[in-house]
Amino acid sequence: MVSGQLSHELEVKAAASDVWAVYCGLKLAKLIEENLTQLVQKVDVLEGDGGVGTIVCLKFVPGFGFDEAKEKVTKVDHENRVKATEVVEGGHLAIGFSSFKYEVQILDKGNDTSVIKSVVEYEANDEGAAKYATVDPVQNVALLVQKHVTKP
Numbered sequence: 001m002v003s004g005q006l007s008h009e010l011e012v013k014a015a016a017s018d019v020w021a022v023y024c025g026l027k028l029a030k031l032i033e034e035n036l037t038q039l040v041q042k043v044d045v046l047e048g049d050g051g052v053g054t055i056v057c058l059k060f061v062p063g064f065g066f067d068e069a070k071e072k073v074t075k076v077d078h079e080n081r082v083k084a085t086e087v088v089e090g091g092h093l094a095i096g097f098s099s100f101k102y103e104v105q106i107l108d109k110g111n112d113t114s115v116i117k118s119v120v121e122y123e124a125n126d127e128g129a130a131k132y133a134t135v136d137p138v139q140n141v142a143l144l145v146q147k148h149v150t151k152p
Contacts, residue, residue, distance in 0.1 A: 001098070001123055001124070001125065002123070002124045002125075002126060002127055002129075002130040003121075003122070003123045003124075004121070004122055004124070004130060004133055005119060005120065005121050005122075006119070006120045006122075006133060006134070006135045007117065007118065007119045007120070007135065008117075008118045008135040008138055008139045008142065009115055009116065009117050009118070010115065010116045010118075010139070010142040010143065010146060011109070011113065011114075011115050012113070012114050012115070012116060012145070012146045012149060012150065013112065013113055013150055014112060014113075014114060014146075014149040014150055015108075015112050015114065016081060016106045016107065016108035016109075016114035018114075018149050019081075019106045019114050019116060019145060019149055020078075020081040020106045022145050022148060022149060023081075023083055023104055023106060023116075023145065024050065024076060024078065024081075024083060025049070025050030025051075026045060026049065026050040026054070027050075028141070028145070029043045029045060029050075029056055030043070031144055031145070031148055032058070032141065032144065035144050035147075035148075036140060036141075036144060037061075038061065039060060039061060039064060039140065040058055040059065040060055040061070041059045041060065041061055042058075042059040043056055043057070043058050043059075044056065044057045044059070046070070048073065050073070050076075051073065051076050052073055052074065052075060052076055053072070053073065054072070054073040055070055055071070055072045055073075055088070056070070056071055057069070057070045057071075058070075058071065058091075065095065065132070066090060066091055066092075066094045066095060067090065068090045068091070069087050069089070069090045069091025069092070069093075070087070070088050070089040070090055070091070071085045071086065071087055071088065071091070071102075072085060072086055072088045073085050074086055074101075075103070080105065081105060081106035081107075081108075082103065082104070082105045083103070083104050084101065084102065084103040084104075085101065085102050085103075086099070086100065086101040086102070087099075087100040087101070092122065092132070092133075095129060095132060096124055096125045096126065096128065096129025096132070097122055097123065097124050097125070097129055097132075097133075098123045098124070098125060099121070099122060099123040100120070100121075100122045100123075100133075101120070101121045101122070102118065102119070102120055102137070102138055103118070103119045103121070104116060104117070104118050104119075104138065104142075105117045116142040116145065116146070118135065118138035118139070118141075118142055119138075120133065120134075120135055120137075120138060
């Protein structure tokens, strides 16, 4: 078993509350479906309203590496602006991972500036699978949110 953690931070010229408003509910699913079409064909909300227990199914474009991933929201902390999800079916679990989790925290830097801090935690069955662990998904989403909250 190979465990690891990867992180990514992105400064955003927008208030933390505005960035959190995108991450904390289902708005993010819609943004992903509408704007990351080079990666994601469809995002279906299978259960929930964006809070803990919500399950979404992401259907990826052909050739992505896996067809779909079901993710479950495991934590939503509005006070500290933290949201955590984990892959519960498909996705990285289909290519040799036993666990794949994301956590995002929105940090308030003052002066209408915030930081999107994303962490990926994983457990892979072996080194071969572990090489597919990446921050690319959280980085792509952070850049999308940045673009959304800073558009004129």
